[in-house]
Amino acid sequence: MTNTKPIDCFAGYYRCPEGYLVVESRRALNGRKGYFRFGGEATCYGALNGEDPAKTPGETLYDARDRVEFENGVVCLPFDPLEVIENLRTEAYTNQSHPEAFSLVAALYYLIRPCLPVGVRKHLQRSRLRGWEQLSFPSWPVDHSVESLLEQLLLLALKAAGVERMPFIWFWPEGHSSCAIMTHDVEEAKGRDFCDILMDIDDSFGLKSSFQVVPEKRYTVTPEFLESIRQRQFEIAVHDLNHDGRLYKNYEQFLQQAEKINAYGTQYKADGFRAGVLYRNQQWYDALKFSYDMSVPNSARLDPQRGGCCTVMPYFVGNLLEIPVTMMQDYTLFNILNRYSIDVWREQTKIVMAKHGLMSFIIHPDFIIGLRERKVYESLLEYLAGLRQDHGVWITTPGEVNRWWRQRARMMLVEGRSGWEIEGLGKERARVAYASEQGGRLMLALEDRAPVSAAKKEAT
Ligand SMILES: [Zn+2]
Missing domain, CATH: 3.20.20.370 (Glycoside hydrolase/deacetylase)
Incomplete structure (x- = not known):
């Protein structure tokens, strides 16, 4: 059995007007959760319709982007992006019943730690962390799966709806x-x-x-x-x-x-x-x-x-x-x-x-x-x-x-006479911005400023 529903996965993150762009999720109810990917940079964890997601992130991951469909101006996905984002943020992908924090070894280590010289402590920690470079997920030195997933979905949603740009409240x-x-x-x-x-x-x-x-x-x-x-x-x-x-x-x-x-x-x-x-x-x-x-x-x-x-x-x-x-x-x-x-x-x-x-x-x-x-x-x-x-x-x-972040979460973007305006406490510090597509990339720009690539702006 498949569950189909429109999902606004953008409003919470971007603070764009609610329902401005939506995607549709068609995922199997009670499907087994596992790993898959969405395009090159986003590792996902959740239920996937029609395919069995991988049990571990180290396997070759199925790319759910290949299964995206467009119907009546809406992007249709074989998973629920809000569920995936929640699973990543709350670390639902880790085995919470046996995190290393609760293991006997860790308990013992903490008990004797104050008695150990720093050199021995370092040695123990290094050996405990051995193999960290070979792990495949989360990415090192930074994992931005949540950002990459949302950026790609936003690009697809703009295209499907034939919308040139989406207004939102700038992050800072x-x-x-x-x-x-x-x-x-x-x-x-x-x-x-x-x-x-x-x-x-x-x-x-x-x-x-x-x-x-x-x-x-x-x-x-x-x-x-x-x-x-x-x-x-x-x-x-x-x-x-x-x-x-x-x-x-x-x-x-x-x-x-x-x-x-x-x-x-x-x-x-x-x-x-x-x-x-x-x-x-x-x-x-x-x-x-x-x-x-x-x-x-x-x-x-x-x-x-x-x-x-x-x-x-x-x-x-x-x-x-x-x-x-x-x-x-x-x-x-x-x-x-x-x-x-x-x-x-x-x-x-x-x-x-x-x-x-x-x-x-x-x-x-x-x-x-x-x-x-x-x-x-x-x-x-x-x-x-x-x-x-x-x-x-x-x-x-x-x-x-x-x-x-609390003020921004309560602000609203409303259409006024002269364009989009922000309402709410702290609005004088907030800025209207736009997300649009250019050459296949998502571009984010503050109002009245030249757009910068969402993925390419680099510090020196
Ligand atoms: Zn501390």
Whole structure:
């Protein structure tokens, strides 16, 4: 039996008028979920009509683009794109019942970790991550399957409907090309004691960041310490409860710990949360009474819990805004890859900027105290300042991203006398933009500006 329905997969992401363009989905009800692809760059996970999707992403994947049909000005798909996007963002493709986070080995590792010298820890982590380069999905160093799928569907929908361009609300305020945020997870007492110097460093590059503070066990958190961050207009978020790597181990325990975490959120006046080690289970997020979370990596090949949300944009999980981690962590760069340059970050920013997405960094105060590491961090800040100056990147804080993304989600695009107009709180910062096709590519352009390719605009 096949389910056919028109689907507006664009309005949520692009904030175009609802129902402006739709696609039609014809997918088998209760079909087995699996992997397939859509064109060259989008890996999909979901049910597929007429074909059996692959069980693993490493197999040769069926290209569902070959099965697209056009009927009465509508694109007909053998799958539901909203279901696929949801499956990618919430990591429904990973085997949630046995993530590595809950394994005995991981539990044991966490138990003995404080007793291990750093050299042994690094060695254990490296051997645990062996083979990461051979993984086929999510893509490395950035996965943008969600963006690529939507871009291709939009191209097809414009063509099918014979519409020249689709108006939408630009992704970032004041027409900024993309966005970058800096976050600092404070791991131990030495990191806490380095925060003041780190704020000086960030300030010297004109950047405000967010400090994630562990409330219990790791170090003492005084009101004075929190105030010293707030006073300088930096942000505070809650980082786990006690960072023992067991937050998501079982649901009952998680609920109890979430209650404590929520209370610390109120006490710290923090709107944001990040779990230790980027452990997560997005299905449980409604227990977290925060405005935003920052625990989901884009492509978690080098993290203890693998998976990734395959998008370079924030997205909502219920009422919680997920601000994903799209850039490699400093710890991974220095200790797993053994690199002391910003090359990987440059590569990642290029990919994210080509999608007008969000670059979100985790730099630990604990790991950049050394001069060599600090130099690398300063080169990164210099690079980001250059992107702000020359490429119009919005460098801001997670709290600001959260405020903007919520406002944008409530704005409406309406047709006024002199064209499309934006209505809603914050509209003076928002910009009307258009998506159109040129030479087979999707072009995105702010009103009154020359269009740029959705896929080819590169930073230097
Ligand atoms: Zn941490």
